[in-house]
Amino acid sequence: MSRQDTGIRRATISDVAREAGVSPSTASVVFSGKTPVSEATRRRVLDAASALGYTGPDPRAASLRRGRSGIVGVVFEEHLGTAFLDPVKTLMMDGLADAVTPLGAGLLLLRDHEPTGSGPSLTTAPLDAAVLIGCSGLLRESLQTVKARGIPVVVIEGDAGDDVPRIGLDNREAQRQAASHLRALGHREVAIVTLPARADWQRGWLHDDAAVTVDVTRERLAGALDVFPDATAYAAAGSFIDEGFAAGREIFADLERRPTGVIAQSDLLAAGVIRAAEEAGLRVPEDVSVTGFDGIVVDGLAPYELTTLVQPATDKGRAAGAAVAAMLEGTPAASIRFTCTFREGNTTGPAPALV
Amino acid sequence: MSRQDTGIRRATISDVAREAGVSPSTASVVFSGKTPVSEATRRRVLDAASALGYTGPDPRAASLRRGRSGIVGVVFEEHLGTAFLDPVKTLMMDGLADAVTPLGAGLLLLRDHEPTGSGPSLTTAPLDAAVLIGCSGLLRESLQTVKARGIPVVVIEGDAGDDVPRIGLDNREAQRQAASHLRALGHREVAIVTLPARADWQRGWLHDDAAVTVDVTRERLAGALDVFPDATAYAAAGSFIDEGFAAGREIFADLERRPTGVIAQSDLLAAGVIRAAEEAGLRVPEDVSVTGFDGIVVDGLAPYELTTLVQPATDKGRAAGAAVAAMLEGTPAASIRFTCTFREGNTTGPAPALV
DNA sequence: TTGTATGCGTTATCAC
DNA sequence: GTGATAACGCATACAA
Numbered sequence: 001m002s003r004q005d006t007g008i009r010r011a012t013i014s015d016v017a018r019e020a021g022v023s024p025s026t027a028s029v030v031f032s033g034k035t036p037v038s039e040a041t042r043r044r045v046l047d048a049a050s051a052l053g054y055t056g057p058d059p060r061a062a063s064l065r066r067g068r069s070g071i072v073g074v075v076f077e078e079h080l081g082t083a084f085l086d087p088v089k090t091l092m093m094d095g096l097a098d099a100v101t102p103l104g105a106g107l108l109l110l111r112d113h114e115p116t117g118s119g120p121s122l123t124t125a126p127l128d129a130a131v132l133i134g135c136s137g138l139l140r141e142s143l144q145t146v147k148a149r150g151i152p153v154v155v156i157e158g159d160a161g162d163d164v165p166r167i168g169l170d171n172r173e174a175q176r177q178a179a180s181h182l183r184a185l186g187h188r189e190v191a192i193v194t195l196p197a198r199a200d201w202q203r204g205w206l207h208d209d210a211a212v213t214v215d216v217t218r219e220r221l222a223g224a225l226d227v228f229p230d231a232t233a234y235a236a237a238g239s240f241i242d243e244g245f246a247a248g249r250e251i252f253a254d255l256e257r258r259p260t261g262v263i264a265q266s267d268l269l270a271a272g273v274i275r276a277a278e279e280a281g282l283r284v285p286e287d288v289s290v291t292g293f294d295g296i297v298v299d300g301l302a303p304y305e306l307t308t309l310v311q312p313a314t315d316k317g318r319a320a321g322a323a324v325a326a327m328l329e330g331t332p333a334a335s336i337r338f339t340c341t342f343r344e345g346n347t348t349g350p351a352p353a354l355v
Numbered sequence: 356m357s358r359q360d361t362g363i364r365r366a367t368i369s370d371v372a373r374e375a376g377v378s379p380s381t382a383s384v385v386f387s388g389k390t391p392v393s394e395a396t397r398r399r400v401l402d403a404a405s406a407l408g409y410t411g412p413d414p415r416a417a418s419l420r421r422g423r424s425g426i427v428g429v430v431f432e433e434h435l436g437t438a439f440l441d442p443v444k445t446l447m448m449d450g451l452a453d454a455v456t457p458l459g460a461g462l463l464l465l466r467d468h469e470p471t472g473s474g475p476s477l478t479t480a481p482l483d484a485a486v487l488i489g490c491s492g493l494l495r496e497s498l499q500t501v502k503a504r505g506i507p508v509v510v511i512e513g514d515a516g517d518d519v520p521r522i523g524l525d526n527r528e529a530q531r532q533a534a535s536h537l538r539a540l541g542h543r544e545v546a547i548v549t550l551p552a553r554a555d556w557q558r559g560w561l562h563d564d565a566a567v568t569v570d571v572t573r574e575r576l577a578g579a580l581d582v583f584p585d586a587t588a589y590a591a592a593g594s595f596i597d598e599g600f601a602a603g604r605e606i607f608a609d610l611e612r613r614p615t616g617v618i619a620q621s622d623l624l625a626a627g628v629i630r631a632a633e634e635a636g637l638r639v640p641e642d643v644s645v646t647g648f649d650g651i652v653v654d655g656l657a658p659y660e661l662t663t664l665v666q667p668a669t670d671k672g673r674a675a676g677a678a679v680a681a682m683l684e685g686t687p688a689a690s691i692r693f694t695c696t697f698r699e700g701n702t703t704g705p706a707p708a709l710v
Numbered sequence: 711t712t713g714t715a716t717g718c719g720t721t722a723t724c725a726c
Numbered sequence: 727g728t729g730a731t732a733a734c735g736c737a738t739a740c741a742a
Binding site: 079 | 411413416448481504626
Binding site: 012013014024025028029032034057058060061062063064065066 | 734735736737738
């Protein structure tokens with residue numbers, strides 16, 4: 001006996017059909033609308049359904065039969081709360097939600113590295129497709145899992161290699177623009193504040209470029225170094241104002257040897273750097289210029305308007321959704337590389353005379 | 356023929372069993388671990404599986420059989436991106452994720468008011484339970500849907516009536532504390548900046564208290580009015596710094612008749628009000644005192660530390676998760692009402708002498 | 711337009 | 727410790 005041991009079994013579509021005096025398939029069709037049904041039977045079925053308290057096909061059974069669950073997994077490499085602290089990720093989620101909703105799909109939040117084995121995770125969740133966000137080495141593993149299951153997968157901001165559609169940004173070129181902007185303004189001594197360099201999220205001076213395993217970080221770093229090969233780089237432990245602040249403090253610790261320009265790899269970091277500059281008694285942009293990356297609205301930063309690179313975050317999410325949609329249709333989805341737009345604000349200016 | 360018309364069918368557990376020379380049930384048990392299996396057969400099955408590229412039971416079939424999908428729906432009443440802009444919701448999600456993970460469940464993001472009719476949402480998603488967040492009238496509808504489906508449901512910060520467990524806050528009492536604090540400091544002229552008053556998110560002066568349909572807003576408003584019955588109230592269109600700023604501008608528009616204290620219903624709103632005060636040339640707290648609500652960390656607000664009511668946001672999420680867990684076990688879950696803690700910062704001070 | 715038959719891939723139950 | 731059996735609830739191909 002697998003039927004609910006206590007109480008009444010929930011009505012099934014067969015019950016409804018019997019009650020309505022039609023066959024199960026007819027009743028099914030009434031709910032799915034896949035085939036025309038005479039208005040009369042339609043009514044009978046619907047009435048029977050409400051009489052029995054039947055609220056529609058059981059999604060579990062339907063998805064088994066259809067081979068689709070209507071669920072797209074979104075895999076993060078961090079704690080969910082942390083992920084949503086990032087405005088860019090939030091916007092992407094928005095775009096992604098927009099794009100998968102028409103498919104009749106919802107987003108299932110997943111972490112790649114489930115703590116206890118008990119989690120649902122990639123292996124056990126009924127996914128139609130998966131979107132991997134970020135790209136530290138950890139995701140490789142998730143990627144394997146998903147591919148093994150034969151589930152369509154799209155990667156945002158990360159290199160999944162070869163056969164996996166990828167939604168990315170022209171990080172290097174974009175960052176180079178910001179750097180060139182500084183150089184054109186006469187800056188020669190520049191410091192870089194990077195996003196986390198490695199999966200272990202450590203904060204500190206970056207002495208060895210090879211130590212950078214996170215794709216985005218590496219690409220943007222390369223862009224900055226293209227213009228300022230000798231720039232020093234400090235890796236933050238996350239994209240937060242506070243992290244930028246901490247980095248800024250280090251950078252401005254020795255006022256005698258401070259840089260005249262700071263290239264931050266995110267707007268939040270830039271905001272923190274600006275606050276650190278203020279704390280150190282430096283004016284922005286008179287004494288020090290700061291550039292960001294992302295083009296988000298940083299609350300509480302007024303009257304500053306960051307010189308930054310605006311990335312189409314929402315569009316990235318949408319594109320990922322579109323790619324998922326395509327793959328679900330059987331069409332192979334292409335990788336997309338979005339372009340950032342340079343936007344000059346009031347946080348950069350001519351390099352000050354020699355310090 | 357329902358089998359994939361083109362290409363090879365994915366291996367099923369029966370295939371694996373056959374290949375391993377055991378019965379399907381035995382193979383199943385190897386994967387579920389529900390029953391002891393001899394090491395020998397275990398190996399055989401696992402080997403057969405990897406030989407066939409079988410990566411584990413199909414979650415769809417498993418969930419049909421088990422009657423559980425391992426998915427908890429989280430229903431928001433707004434755009435996802437908007438929801439996650441709210442630090443409190445983010446923290447709740449964190450707590451919720453924590454609490455459902457041990458259950459082996461994941462969180463499915465859902466919006467109650469799907470734009471196009473095509474959405475999947477509550478009606479078609481394979482949910483084991485649902486958590487409704489927020490509380491405008493819109494959620495009523497979602498609630499009906501879920502209840503009709505017989506799915507356990509928990510509501511956070513909203514009155515679902517009678518039989519639905521509710522995770523809430525002592526909003527009124529808490530807000531009263533902040534108001535009393537202001538009163539004790541000698542304030543008499545006080546303005547209130549509320550969260551959205553109604554589902555339509557309109558901004559503006561609140562002339563009719565009855566117009567407030569959002570539970571949280573109403574409760575906090577009541578708490579403030581308990582102490583300052585004549586206070587004027589301005590409804591923001593969302594919990595953002597910018598909204599608080601806009602409200603603050605209105606409130607401080609006429610400096611002659613400005614209040615000496617402002618009770619904001621969220622920390623972000625309070626932060627905005629403070630900035631508006633600064634813009635108006637008012638010092639906080641010397642000229643005007645401001646209180647917030649939530650107890651979150653507001654980036655960029657330093658050196659201010661809000662006088663506010665600290666709510667246990669993460670715990671709320673956890674409690675919701677626990678309630679879900681209980682209901683899934685068959686145990687009826689009780690409603691919980693958390694208590695806020697008053698925290699005095701440096702944004703409130705004695706009322707200034709008569710203006 | 712409606713009905714019939716079949717299987718989607720698992721797993722709970724029980725007997726061995 | 728292992729195997730046979732029977733659902734789980736539905737949607738589709740096809741015949742009527």
